[in-house]
Amino acid sequence: MSVVAAEVSKWAVKGVSFELPPGSVTALVGANGSGKTTLLNVLAGHLPAESGHTSIAGRVAYVPQHKPMYKGFKVKDVLEFGRRMNTVWRGDLADAWLKRYKVPRRLQIGDLSGGQRTHVTLALALGARPDVLLLDEPLSELDPLARRKVMSSLLTEVSDNGMTLLYSTHVVAEIGGVADRLLLMHNGKLLVDGETDDLLEEHVLYTGPHASTPPVEGNVVLAKHGEAQSSFLVRSGGERVDEPWTARYVTLEELVVAHLERAV
Ligand SMILES: Nc1ncnc2c1ncn2[C@@H]1O[C@H](COP(=O)(O)OP(=O)(O)OP(=O)(O)O)[C@@H](O)[C@H]1O
Secondary structure (H helix, E strand, O other), rough: OEEEEEEEEOOEEEEEEEEEEEOOOOEEOOOOOOOOHHHHHOOOOOOOOOEEEEOOOOEEHHHHHOOOOOOEEEEHHHHHHHHOOOOOOOOOHHHHHHHOOOOOOEEHHOOHHHHHHHHHHHHHHHOOOOOOOEEEOOOOOOOOOHHHHHHHHHHHHHHHHHEEEEEEEEHHHOOOOOOOOEEEEEOOOEEEEEHHHHHHHHHHEEEEEEOOOOOOOOEEEEEEEEEOOOEEEEOOOOOOOOOEEEEEEOOOOHHHHHHHHOOO
């Protein structure tokens, strides 16, 4: 069963097709210009697809990358706007989020820091009690420590309220322990779509003497050769290897970088 199903072609995005199960947390990753924002805009209904279809079960909230809000509005006006624009509105959830992050309700949006504006948009999105939450680089204006804390609070909200989360990010190192699914885009196409745990189990890095092929069967994601040594990142690997070959699992960051290196 899926809560989001999409097959999207729009501008640089060419036939990207995927499904998200309910309650999943998916990181959407890819280089600048790979099509993440376009895809999210189509899913959110902000852009019409050129071809394909999208289907989302339930209410959707979308926080775009540039967090558009009227600079002259006070924070409390934005919340009032949220109350009036949403048929389901949980002002208490929005208020609690702003209180937790000490965002003053009387200040105008134009007088807030980038991080505080992030919190206003997240409070607005959470107050709308969506079934599916789409976030485009939501934490890019927060410092690394704040990002960690905010992502942890977001995950609590998402799981407490049974939401499905799809968020784009450039910080691959911070996906581990957060996202249970990964969508990796390159040049408007999906390079990788899968559960992070499965992906981590399927990819094994073999290092050994200089060789033209790896010591195991499988799909070679990336091969690197030095003068005396070769290494192969193999998908569906995992078999034991004899010395002098060694095998190890890779991090999500290594996995993403390897797929991107192969694609360019
Ligand atoms: N109006 C448009 N018409 C045609 N192509 C467009 C239009 N707007 C954006 N694009 C192209 O779509 C491509 C994907 O851009 P998009 O913003 O979706 O990428 P992104 O992965 O979100 O990038 P970033 O990580 O930099 O935010 C880019 O090459 C961009 O030039």
